Structure formats: structure tokens, C-alpha cells
Amino acid sequence: MVKITAIEAIPTTIGYHHAIEASSGVLRAAEHVLIRVRTDEGVVGVGEAASRSFVYGESQESIVAAVKKWIEPALVGADPFAVNVHQQDLAWLAGNNTARGATDIALHDLRGKLLGIPSWRLLGGMKRDIPVTRILSMGSPEEVAVEARDARSQWGITSFKVKVGTGIDADVERVASVRRAVGDDAYIYVDANHGYTAESAIALMGELGAVGVNLVEEPSPAEDRIGRRRFAVHTAATIMADESAPDLNSTVREILDGEARAISVKTTRTGFTESTQVVAAAVALGARTLIGSQADGMIGAAAALAFASAFPSLAREPAELEYYSTLTDTLTVHPLVVRAGTLTPSDAPGIGVEIDELKLRRYRID
Numbered sequence: 001m002v003k004i005t006a007i008e009a010i011p012t013t014i015g016y017h018h019a020i021e022a023s024s025g026v027l028r029a030a031e032h033v034l035i036r037v038r039t040d041e042g043v044v045g046v047g048e049a050a051s052r053s054f055v056y057g058e059s060q061e062s063i064v065a066a067v068k069k070w071i072e073p074a075l076v077g078a079d080p081f082a083v084n085v086h087q088q089d090l091a092w093l094a095g096n097n098t099a100r101g102a103t104d105i106a107l108h109d110l111r112g113k114l115l116g117i118p119s120w121r122l123l124g125g126m127k128r129d130i131p132v133t134r135i136l137s138m139g140s141p142e143e144v145a146v147e148a149r150d151a152r153s154q155w156g157i158t159s160f161k162v163k164v165g166t167g168i169d170a171d172v173e174r175v176a177s178v179r180r181a182v183g184d185d186a187y188i189y190v191d192a193n194h195g196y197t198a199e200s201a202i203a204l205m206g207e208l209g210a211v212g213v214n215l216v217e218e219p220s221p222a223e224d225r226i227g228r229r230r231f232a233v234h235t236a237a238t239i240m241a242d243e244s245a246p247d248l249n250s251t252v253r254e255i256l257d258g259e260a261r262a263i264s265v266k267t268t269r270t271g272f273t274e275s276t277q278v279v280a281a282a283v284a285l286g287a288r289t290l291i292g293s294q295a296d297g298m299i300g301a302a303a304a305l306a307f308a309s310a311f312p313s314l315a316r317e318p319a320e321l322e323y324y325s326t327l328t329d330t331l332t333v334h335p336l337v338v339r340a341g342t343l344t345p346s347d348a349p350g351i352g353v354e355i356d357e358l359k360l361r362r363y364r365i366d
């Protein structure tokens with residue numbers, strides 16, 4: 001039986017074309033950690049963790065430490081196929097969301113490679129073209145309109161997420177500007193990252209309804225339950241839970257008593273194993289599921305793409321899969337390319353990525 005022999009955690013830093021702003025923090029470079037699960041058969045599974053200090057309290061250093069101190073010792077000598085068992089064995093470990101999620105993805109990648117089967121197939125799906133969402137940067141109304149128009153004309157992208165939280169008038173102007181740029185048939189939603197009070201969020205979504213925007217991610221602090229309830233009663237908008245639903249238990253809680261009617265599924269933080277449970281819970285409770293981005297690079301995107309292709313509730317929604325376009329380079333040999341606004345998962349085994357060793361040497365910081 002094949003056995004896990006080691007887990008590597010390699011910190012890599014790749015620059016963004018521009019600094020990424022959201023109301024919760026600023027990202028200047030993609031500070032990720034490549035996870036590689038090695039086996040005695042020489043087959044290697046890969047995943048990519050992303051440090052998000054302001055969401056999960058992780059850094060590149062803490063991800064490496066979590067892998068070396070807790071995750072690797074728990075998995076060495078074990079069967080890489082036993083993903084449910086490994087998830088249970090590591091359930092005691094608090095936080096470290098993307099360290100655990102990326103390791104789980106690397107295990108699933110490994111399963112696919114050992115069997116010679118792509119992950120989307122192994123997870124029970126079929127090959128599908130997944131429509132992608134462009135996450136627009138937080139610029140002026142003119143800047144975001146130009147970016148959105150270019151994304152549509154150059155790549156055929158027809159779904160857009162606009163970051164909001166800079167003030168109602170400015171946000172409405174920015175979203176309306178995007179709507180004019182991409183047309184009435186495009187799908188637009190917004191993400192406030194808890195940036196508004198419930199009252200302001202109600203006012204914002206009241207105005208955005210007029211430009212055809214009815215889905216909002218984390219409009220107001222999720223801890224303000226009364227505010228969320230008031231929001232749900234007073235607007236026609238749907239709340240999507242993201243940072244308030246980082247795992248299975250919180251997903252159930254946000255749907256049952258947090259008024260969320262959509263869930264942002266981020267495989268980088270819940271791996272494939274727990275993401276499968278998140279999707280099942282959301283579907284059972286009648287909530288929409290959309291693939292979200294952990295500001296993923298190409299490896300994280302390939303994983304999320306394979307996952308999206310495996311579940312009908314995800315595959316029918318636009319997915320945040322092309323955030324890699326904000327990065328100046330990639331660690332993979334075969335870059336993903338958006339065609340007609342969609343990405344298609346690879347037929348290669350596992351999540352279908354091959355690491356470019358020269359680039360890894362160039363971008364690793366250890």
C-alpha cells in the first residue's frame with residue numbers, strides 16, 4: 001500500500017500587477033505556500049495555501065510551521081486515500097484554515113495521480129465549462145468600468161464582483177458604472193467584507209436593486225444578528241456568507257440563523273473533503289453555492305475549477321476562478337486560459353497542474 005513519506009511546505013511570493021484593496025485589508029503580493037505531499041511510490045500531490053492574516057490569522061511562516069509541526073507528523077506513514085480519516089485526525093487543530101485546506105487538496109490531487117484520474121471525475125462530476133467571475137479592483141468608477149469592459153471584450157467574461165464599502169454614493173456610482181460598461185445581460189454582485197452597518201447595507205442594496213444587483217457578500221458584521229435579520233426583511237437582496245462561514249459548522253449556522261441564502265465555497269480553506277460537506281449542507285438547506293477565491297494563484301484556481309466541475313450546484317453558478325490574472329507570474333507549466341468567459345478543467349490526473357521547477361526556485365523565499 002502506498003504511504004505518505006513527507007509533506008513539504010514551500011513559501012513563495014509573487015507580485016500583483018497592482019496592490020489589491022478590500023475594506024478588510026490590502027494585499028501587495030501573493031504570499032502563498034506550496035504544499036507537496038510525497039509518497040514512497042514517488043508520486044507527489046500538490047496544493048496551495050494562501051496567507052490571509054486578516055481573515056484566518058495565518059502567515060507564510062505560520063502555515064509552514066503548522067504543516068511541519070502538526071500536519072506532517074500526523075500523516076507520515078498513512079494512506080493518502082484516507083482523506084476522511086485524516087480530516088478527523090486533524091480536527092483538533094484550530095484555525096490554520098488554508099494550511100489544512102491546501103493539504104487536503106494535495107491529498108486529493110495525489111489520489112487522482114495514483115489512479116490516473118482527474119479530480120473532477122474522482123469527485124463524481126463531469127467535465128464542464130465553468131463561467132468565471134472577474135473580481136474587480138477597488139478603483140474609481142472609470143477605472144473599474146475600463147477593467148470590466150476589457151474583461152468582457154478580451155476574455156468574454158460576463159460575471160463581475162465589485163468590492164464595496166467605501167461609502168454608499170461612491171459604491172453605487174462604481175457599480176452603476178460597471179453595469180453601463182458590461183451591459184444588462186452581465187451578472188454583477190458585490191462584496192462589502194462586513195464594511196457597512198446593517199442600516200447602511202439596507203440603503204446600499206435598495207439602490208443597487210435598480211442596476212440589477214441582488215447578491216451581496218457579507219454586507220454587515222455577521223455578529224450583528226439583529227442587523228442581519230433586519231437586512232433580510234427589508235431588502236430583496238440575498239446575503240452570501242464568506243468570512244462568516246469558513247467551515248462546515250459556521251456554514252450551517254449562517255444559513256439557519258444568520259439569514260445567508262448563498263455560501264461562498266473556498267476550497268483553499270476547506271479543502272475538497274470539507275468543501276464537499278459544505279456544499280451538501282448548503283444544498284440541503286436551500287442556499288446557493290458559488291465558488292469563491294482566496295485570492296488564489298493558478299494552483300488554487302485549478303483545484304477550485306476541478307471541484308466546481310464536480311458538483312451541479314456549483315457548476316451552474318459563475319465562479320471566482322481567474323484571480324490569478326492579478327498576479328505577475330505563475331508556478332504552473334500549463335497556465336489556465338479563459339475562453340468565452342469560461343474555464344475547462346484539465347484531463348490530466350488530479351487537479352491537473354504541473355509545477356515549473358525553475359519558477360519555483362525563482363519565487364520561493366525560504
Ligand SMILES: [Mg+2]
Binds near residue numbers: 191217243264
Ligand atoms: Mg468575500
